[in-house]
Amino acid sequence: MTNAIVAEGLVQRFGDTTALAGVDLAVRTGTVLGLLGPNGAGKTTAVRVLATLLRPDQGHATVGGYDVVREAHQVRRLIGLTGQYASVDETLTGAENLILIGRLLGLPRRDAKARARELLAEFRLDDAADRAAGKFSGGMRRRLDLAASLVGRPRLLFLDEPTTGLDPRSRNEMWDIVRGLVADGVTVLLTTQYLDEADQLADEIVVIDHGRVVATGTSDQLKARTGRQTVTVRPSAEADLDMIVALVRLVAAGPVDATGGVVTAPVTDPGALAHLVRRLDDGGLAVAELALRSPSLDEVFLSLTGRPAPEGVPA
Amino acid sequence: MTVLAAEPRVRIADGLRHTGTLAWRTLVQIKHNPFELLDFSVQPVMFLLLFTYVFGGAIAGSPGDYLAFGLSGIIVQNLLFATLNTGVGLNTDLSKGVFDRLRSLPIARWSPLAGRIVADMIKQAWAVALLLGVGMILGFRVATGPLEVLGTFGLLLVFGMAASWMSVLVAMLVSAPEKVQIFGFVLLFPLTFASNAFAPTDSMPGWLQAWVKVNPVSVLADAIRGLLNGGPVAGPVTQALLWAAALLAVFAPLSVWAFRRRV
Ligand SMILES: Nc1ncnc2c1ncn2[C@@H]1O[C@H](COP(=O)(O)OP(=O)(O)O)[C@@H](O)[C@H]1O
Numbered sequence: 001m002t003n004a005i006v007a008e009g010l011v012q013r014f015g016d017t018t019a020l021a022g023v024d025l026a027v028r029t030g031t032v033l034g035l036l037g038p039n040g041a042g043k044t045t046a047v048r049v050l051a052t053l054l055r056p057d058q059g060h061a062t063v064g065g066y067d068v069v070r071e072a073h074q075v076r077r078l079i080g081l082t083g084q085y086a087s088v089d090e091t092l093t094g095a096e097n098l099i100l101i102g103r104l105l106g107l108p109r110r111d112a113k114a115r116a117r118e119l120l121a122e123f124r125l126d127d128a129a130d131r132a133a134g135k136f137s138g139g140m141r142r143r144l145d146l147a148a149s150l151v152g153r154p155r156l157l158f159l160d161e162p163t164t165g166l167d168p169r170s171r172n173e174m175w176d177i178v179r180g181l182v183a184d185g186v187t188v189l190l191t192t193q194y195l196d197e198a199d200q201l202a203d204e205i206v207v208i209d210h211g212r213v214v215a216t217g218t219s220d221q222l223k224a225r226t227g228r229q230t231v232t233v234r235p236s237a238e239a240d241l242d243m244i245v246a247l248v249r250l251v252a253a254g255p256v257d258a259t260g261g262v263v264t265a266p267v268t269d270p271g272a273l274a275h276l277v278r279r280l281d282d283g284g285l286a287v288a289e290l291a292l293r294s295p296s297l298d299e300v301f302l303s304l305t306g307r308p309a310p311e312g313v314p315a
Numbered sequence: 316m317t318v319l320a321a322e323p324r325v326r327i328a329d330g331l332r333h334t335g336t337l338a339w340r341t342l343v344q345i346k347h348n349p350f351e352l353l354d355f356s357v358q359p360v361m362f363l364l365l366f367t368y369v370f371g372g373a374i375a376g377s378p379g380d381y382l383a384f385g386l387s388g389i390i391v392q393n394l395l396f397a398t399l400n401t402g403v404g405l406n407t408d409l410s411k412g413v414f415d416r417l418r419s420l421p422i423a424r425w426s427p428l429a430g431r432i433v434a435d436m437i438k439q440a441w442a443v444a445l446l447l448g449v450g451m452i453l454g455f456r457v458a459t460g461p462l463e464v465l466g467t468f469g470l471l472l473v474f475g476m477a478a479s480w481m482s483v484l485v486a487m488l489v490s491a492p493e494k495v496q497i498f499g500f501v502l503l504f505p506l507t508f509a510s511n512a513f514a515p516t517d518s519m520p521g522w523l524q525a526w527v528k529v530n531p532v533s534v535l536a537d538a539i540r541g542l543l544n545g546g547p548v549a550g551p552v553t554q555a556l557l558w559a560a561a562l563l564a565v566f567a568p569l570s571v572w573a574f575r576r577r578v
Pocket residue numbers: 014015017018019037038039040041042043044045046315
C-alpha cells in the first residue's frame with residue numbers, strides 16, 4: 001500500500017514561535033490519520049503546509065506524489081480542505097457557496113448547480129439551500145464547509161478539527177459523514193483535540209505537542225505503550241467486598257479503589273488476570289463481573305505529554 | 316521528469332474565467348445584503364443632495380451653480396471612499412478563512428484579488444452613473460460630448476483601481492474589516508476635504524492652498540470638470556493618470572509584500 005501523504009522534517013516558524021519543530025508523518029492511501037494534540041500543538045500549521053497554504057521553512061512533503069511547494073498546483077487539484085473555522089461565504093446562500101466552488105473548478109453552470117443540489121441533499125441542507133450561510137447553525141455551517149471541500153470529489157481530504165464546538169449530535173453526524181467518505185476510498189488527514197474522536201475515526205494516530213511528534217501508532221498500540229491496564233471486579237455478594245479488595249491488592253500495581261461496591265486497580269503484570277481468577281476460585285468467591293480494561297486515550301495522553309487531555313475546550 | 320516538475324501556470328484564459336466567477340460572487344452578495352446597496356447608492360446621492368442644498372448656495376450663489384462645480388468633486392470623493400469596499404471585502408475573506416479556501420483550489424493565484432477589483436469597479440461605474448444621473452435631474456448639464464463622458468468613466472475607473480490598492484494594503488495589515496473602515500476614513504477625510512473638490516480654494520490659508528494644488532483629489536476633480544464642463548483637459552488628465560500610476564507603483568508591490576507576510 002502506498003502513502004498518499006508523506007512529510008519529512010517539517011519546520012515552520014512564526015517570528016519567535018516554532019509552530020512545527022521537525023514533523024514527520026505518513027498517511028497510507030485510503031486510510032484516516034488522526035493528528036492529535038492540544039491547542040497550539042501545531043496541527044493547523046501542519047495542515048496548512050500540506051494543503052499548500054504555507055511554505056515550510058525546512059523539510060518537505062508530498063501529497064499524492066506531488067511536492068507541496070514545487071508542484072502546489074497539482075496538489076490543489078487532488079485535495080479538499082476543510083479549515084478549522086468554517087470558511088464559507090456568509091453572505092451567499094448554501095447553494096451559491098457550492099456553485100461558486102464548482103464554477104471555479106471548471107464545471108459548466110448546469111453541472112455546478114446539479115453538484116450543489118446533490119451535496120446539499122447528501123448533507124441534509126436542502127432546506128437551507130436558499131438561505132444565507134451567515135444564518136446557519138454551527139453544525140450546518142460545518143456541513144456546508146465540508147460539502148464545499150467535496151465539490152471536486154477530492155481523493156484526499158484535510159479536516160482541521162471538524163467537530164470542535166459542535167454538540168454531540170452534530171458531532172456524531174460528522175463522524176458518520178467521514179466514515180462514508182472513507183468507505184468510498186477517500187484518504188483523510190484529520191486533526192483533533194478529542195481523543196475519542198481519534199479513537200473512533202483514525203486508523204493511525206500521530207500525537208503532536210509543541211510542534212513535535214511525541215507518538216505514532218494505532219489507538220491500541222498507543223494504549224499499550226503506557227504498559228498499564230485496569231482490572232475491575234464486581235462481587236456477587238456485597239459481603240465478599242473486603243476479601244476481594246485484599247486479593248486484588250496482591251496483583252495491583254497501584255492503589256485499589258472500592259467505591260460503589262466495585263473494585264478497580266491498575267495492573268502492569270500481563271498474568272495478573274489469570275492470577276486473580278485462580279485466587280478468587282481458591283477462595284470460593286463468586287463475582288458478577290471481572291474485566292481487564294485497556295487505558296483510555298486520556299490516560300495515554302497524560303503519560304505522553306505530562307498534561308491531562310484538554311476537556312474539549314474549542315481552540 | 317524535470318520538465319514536468321515545474322509548476323504549470325494556469326492559462327490566462329482560465330484565470331480570467333476564475334476572475335469572472337469571483338466577480339460574480341462579490342456582486343451576488345448585494346442581493347443578500349441590501350445594506351451594501353445603501354452603501355453605494357443611497358449614501359452618494361444623500362451626499363450630493365446635502366452638499367448641493369446645504370452648502371451649495373453659500374459657496375456658489377445658488378444650488379444650480381454649485382452643481383456645475385461641485386458634482387465632479389462629489390463624484391471623486393465618492394470614488395475614493397468606495398475603494399474602501401475592496402479592502403473591507405478582502406479583509407473579511409482573510410479573517411473568515413474564505414481566502415484560504417480559495418487558495419487551496421487549483422485556480423489562478425491572482426484571480427481572487429482580480430475578481431474583487433473587477434466587481435468593485437462595476438459598483439464604482441454604477442455609482443458614477445447614478446451621481447451623474449441624479450445631478451442631471453437636479454439641473455447639471457454636460458457641456459461636452461459623449462466621448463468626454465466616456466473619458467470621465469474611464470479616468471475615474473483607472474484612478475479608482477489604482478487607489479483601491481491603498482485599501483488593499485490596509486486590509487492586509489489590520490486584523491478586522493471594521494479597522495479598514497476606520498483607517499480608511501482617517502486617511503480619506505483630510506485627503507478629500509483638503510482639496511478643491513467641494514469648495515473653491517481662494518479663501519483657504521496659503522499653506523493649505525499649496526497642498527490643495529498638488530493633492531491628487533484636486534487634480535482628478537479638475538480633470539473631471541474639464542471633461543464634463545469643458546475647459547482644460549490635457550493637463551489635469553495627464554497629471555491624474557500620473558498620480559494613478561504612482562499609487563499603483565507604490566501600493567501594489569507593498570500589498571503583495573504584506574500579503575506574503577500575512578499568509
Ligand atoms: N500566523 C501565525 N503567526 C504567528 N504565530 C502563529 C501563526 N499561526 C500559528 N501560530 C502559532 O503557532 C503555534 C501552533 O499553532 P497551530 O498550528 O494553530 O496549533 P493548533 O492548530 O494545534 O492549535 C501556536 O503557538 C500559534 O500561536
